[in-house]
Amino acid sequence: MNQKMFKGSIAALVTPMNDDGSIDFESFLNLLEFHIDNSSDGVVLVGTTGEAPTIDFDEHIKLIEEGVKFINGRIPVIAGTGANSTKEAIYLTEKAKELGADACLLVTPYYNRPNQEGLYQHYKAINDAVSIPQILYNVPCRTSCDLDNDTVIKLSKLANIVGIKDATGDLSRMKSLKSEVNKDFLLISGDDKTFLNFLEQGGHGVISVTANVAPKIMHTICQKIFSGNIEEAKSMNDQLSELHNLMFIEPNPIPVKWALFHLNLIKSHIRLPLVELDIKYHQKMVNCLSDVL
Numbered sequence: 042m043n044q045k046m047f048k049g050s051i052a053a054l055v056t057p058m059n060d061d062g063s064i065d066f067e068s069f070l071n072l073l074e075f076h077i078d079n080s081s082d083g084v085v086l087v088g089t090t091g092e093a094p095t096i097d098f099d100e101h102i103k104l105i106e107e108g109v110k111f112i113n114g115r116i117p118v119i120a121g122t123g124a125n126s127t128k129e130a131i132y133l134t135e136k137a138k139e140l141g142a143d144a145c146l147l148v149t150p151y152y153n154r155p156n157q158e159g160l161y162q163h164y165k166a167i168n169d170a171v172s173i174p175q176i177l178y179n180v181p182c183r184t185s186c187d188l189d190n191d192t193v194i195k196l197s198k199l200a201n202i203v204g205i206k207d208a209t210g211d212l213s214r215m216k217s218l219k220s221e222v223n224k225d226f227l228l229i230s231g232d233d234k235t236f237l238n239f240l241e242q243g244g245h246g247v248i249s250v251t252a253n254v255a256p257k258i259m260h261t262i263c264q265k266i267f268s269g270n271i272e273e274a275k276s277m278n279d280q281l282s283e284l285h286n287l288m289f290i291e292p293n294p295i296p297v298k299w300a301l302f303h304l305n306l307i308k309s310h311i312r313l314p315l316v317e318l319d320i321k322y323h324q325k326m327v328n329c330l331s332d333v334l
Contacts (some may be wrong), residue, residue, distance in 0.1 A: 046117050047144065047176075047204065047227055048267075049082030050259035052252040053090035055294050056104065057307040064100055068307045070111050075306065077115050078257040082246065082263070084108070085146055088121035090250055090294045091216045095312040102136050109141045119248075123148030123178060127163045134171045140318060144174035146206060146248070151184035153329065157192045168199040175201045179316045180208035190218050197222045206231040206248050212238055218245050231291045233285040237278045251281060254300050255333060268274050289321050300326055304334075 054076075054254070057068035076084055085109045087093050087101050105120045112118055120142040122133035127150075134145045150163055168175060177196060181187040188205075196202045204227025207215055212235060215228055219242070222228075229246045230239035236247040240263065252259040258277060265274035288296050295311060299318035303310040303326065309317055318326070 047083060047119070047174075047229070049086060049247075049263040050080075050252050050256065051083035051117075051119065051229070051246055051248045052076050052081045052256060052259075053085045053088050053248050053250050053297050053330050055253055055301060055307065056087065056091040057301075058094060058310040058312065060304050060308060060310055062310060062312060064104065065308060065310075066103075066107060069104065069107065072201075072301075072306060073108060073111055076252075076256050077112070080118060080260040081252060081256045082260060083117035083119060083143075084112070085119045085121055085201060085248055086142075088146055088178075089148070089180070090253070090297065091121060092294060092312055092315070093123075095315075098133075101133060102140070105137050105142055105306060106140045117143040119144045119146050119176065121146045121148070122278055123150075125150040127166050130163070131167055131170045134167055134173065134175070138171055138173040142173070144176055144203070145171075146176045146178050148178040148180065149184045149186045149188050151186060157189055160186070160188055160258065161192050163200065164196050164200060168196075168201045172201060174203045176203060176227065176229065178208070178231065179203040179205060182208075190214060190221070193218060194221045198227045203227055204229055204245070207239075208232050210235045211240060215239055215244060218244055232280075233288060237262065237266065237274060241271060250293055250297050251285055251296050254304065254330065255281060258333070280333060284333050287322070287326055291318060292310050292323075296322070296326065298332060299323070304332060 057065040059065045120137035122145040124130040179188040208230045208231030208234040228244045230236040233251045301307045
């Protein structure tokens with residue numbers, strides 16, 4: 042695997058939907074072109090931001106299929122294939138490989154709250170079953186399940202596990218992990234508010250919600266960090282600070298879908314049990330987008 046393939050600003054793509062709740066594939070493909078045109082370094086399909094919990098298997102597979110086919114190698118495609126069932130995660134990961142995804146993103150099993158040995162065996166089973174680059178995804182605020190560094194270090198020695206998306210926002214964890222894993226193991230931030238410091242300390246990239254609406258700026262910030270222009274990167278990121286905050290003013294992807302709707306990139310629909318952004322935040326979002334974009 043070429044580590045550089047998954048470096049930089051990777052957009053955690055939303056899943057556009059029609060007013061009747063069906064997948065809006067026309068807007069989906071338009072969004073992919075938007076990210077290619079605006080220098081995103083990759084996309085994650087059907088992850089948290091893509092409403093994976095309410096996307097059924099047929100839709101999930103179709104989104105990966107259409108996305109891979111449309112992008113046609115122009116930027117990397119990472120398919121979200123995690124599940125709280127190991128069997129389901131293996132099935133989705135197998136399908137993603139068959140369809141030509143470049144890698145898979147595997148969230149820790151949620152709700153059933155496995156211990157560290159259970160987590161190790163879960164990821165090892167997927168590693169053993171499917172030969173495709175696999176990125177661990179730790180987001181304990183959502184899953185009630187924390188993947189310890191010691192477990193990550195053990196998993197990093199497996200053939201197909203190539204990195205981790207860390208959405209804890211705890212920079213000390215990344216710093217400690219970096220000293221224990223091999224230099225090719227990908228360290229990817231999953232927290233827009235702290236991603237700059239994460240990359241400054243040696244991270245390889247960010248899987249970003251903010252990049253949905255400001256892809257070129259997020260890409261440029263990453264490139265400036267990699268080239269050593271830290272102060273310029275910080276200045277640009279300071280301009281995004283309010284947008285980073287607003288992306289999480291309500292549970293993701295509620296705010297980002299409304300922002301993309303306001304920008305005329307998608308329709309406003311979001312699937313229950315999520316609902317559209319509360320009207321009290323609309324003007325604040327409009328003002329921020331007008332300032333930043």
